[in-house]
Amino acid sequence: MNLQDATLLRADNFIAGRWMAAASGQQLEVRNPADNALIVAVPDSAAADAQAAVDAAQAAFPAWKATPARERAQLLKRWHALIIEHQQDLALIISTEQGKPLAEGRGEVLYAASYVEWFAEEATRANGELIPAPVRGRRMMALKEPVGVVAAITPWNFPAAMIARKIAPALAAGCTVVAKPAEDTPLTSLALVHLAELAGFPAGVLNIVSASREHTPAVVDVWLKDVRVRKITFTGSTPVGKHLARESATTLKKLSLELGGNAPFIVFEDADLDAAVEGLMVSKFRNGGQTCVCPNRVFVHDAVHDQFVEKLASRVGALKVGPATRADSQIGPMINARAVNKIMAHIDDALSKGAQLVTGGRRLLQGEGPNYVAPTVLSSATTAMLLAQEETFGPVVPVFRFTGEDEVVRIANDTPFGLAAYFYSRDIARVWRVADALETGIVGINEGALASEAAPFGGVKESGYGREGSTHGLDDYMHTKYLCQGGL
Secondary structure, eight states: OOSGGGOOEEEEEEETTEEEETTTTTTTEEEOOOOOOOOEEEEEOHHHHHHHHHHHHHHHHHHHHHOOOOHHHHHHHHHHHHHHTTTTHHHHHHHHHOOOOHHHHHHHHHHHHHHHHHHHHHGGGOOEEEEESSSSOEEEEEEEEEEEEEEEOOSSTTTTTTHHHHHHHHHHHTOOEEEOOTTTTTHHHHHHHHHHHHHTTTTTTTEEOOTTTTTTTHHHHHHHTTTTEEEEESSSSSHHHHHHHHHHHHGEEEEEEEEOOOOOOEEEESSOOHHHHHHHHHHHGGGGGTTTTTTTTEEEETTTTTHHHHHHHHHHOOOOOOTSSSSSSOOOOSSSSHHHHHHHOOOHHHTTOOOOOEOSSBBBOBTTOOOBBBOOEEOOOTTSSSHHHHHHOSEEEEEEEEEHHHHHHHHHHHHHEEEEEEOOOOOOHHHHHHHHHSSEEEEESSSOOOOOOOOOOOEEETTOOOOSSTTTGGGGGEEEEEEEEEOO
């Protein structure tokens, strides 16, 4: 990578204000999904490293909790300024280790920075309340306090945005942090922590360890069992989220879980079809379909089905696939071979059960590497297919026909997940009926781009609980203390 600031490429853990190797000396290779080339090796941490991180975070907590909110906010603002200043380098790191096109990498850096700025401002607004006393001579108050040490576990698909969305509110609230990024994409997180170090956060306030898939359970188990870790925030799969919920129950930790999705995208007969196609392109093909809120099931009313599919296929078939280093790339490589295999298994299963291939449907074995999949549209999809029941997490659009509003809402809700949903309609009465009926934490109405630091992000049912972003985002890192003074 031709970084303007080569110090952003970190290859060590950061614990107690020092960059260090894993205690075992073991390393984890980070590779570029575009061509599987080695980028750098980082620590493959284990229990000892996780324990050291908690020790550092706990030691730093009393002083950080006592730091005035305005001072915490000023540090966050300095961090924000450094992220913006290094946007190009951070984008290049994201695109190199994760695979998304460079333009998307730059956009993710700004998205991550927006959470840091937002929570810098929210830090000074964690107000308590004075409660009218029911009897004379008493003063009753409610104060908000940081919960303590927070363990943040982040996914590979948005390595900058997800760690910023967790670390920024934790630090704003007065918590200290131990973090573990995904094994595929640790370099972005390490770079952001380096910038936090430059911003002047005290030693031990922010600690990060990298670990392979094999060693991650040992790292996380330390944090699950340690009573000093008072909160876990996790974005990832529902099975892992359930494991964290079960194992954290023994110490009754606070949890924020943003888990799997199976987002429906509904196009009613009165929809603006051009707007609906544009919204689907924005929401589905961001990061090559590797997002938790991208539409997984597209339901189109029978009256406009053929017209919609034709418009969609024209747009999808024109998408340019290639590595992030190519300026015209719109879809990058998938994160690894496992992801490609799952995508192809979903396509093959659908075709074997009667789906019709409209465009795509194949691996693209380019000279750059093996992890490319052609953007795909399938028609005649049914609920019996795997892609209707599981997240495909790739650039595949299965289109289902429907004829009635009640029917499509019932099918859309017929899933254990409830993260995001989208629908297009110009009937204002239908807009409110359907928005109320959809069982998700997020609903896009005639809109495909939902993410914002000002909005509460999170799901219902098996998509998890807790909210990130917005004025509600700080609450998950704080608890309320009630004070009652008598004898006045």
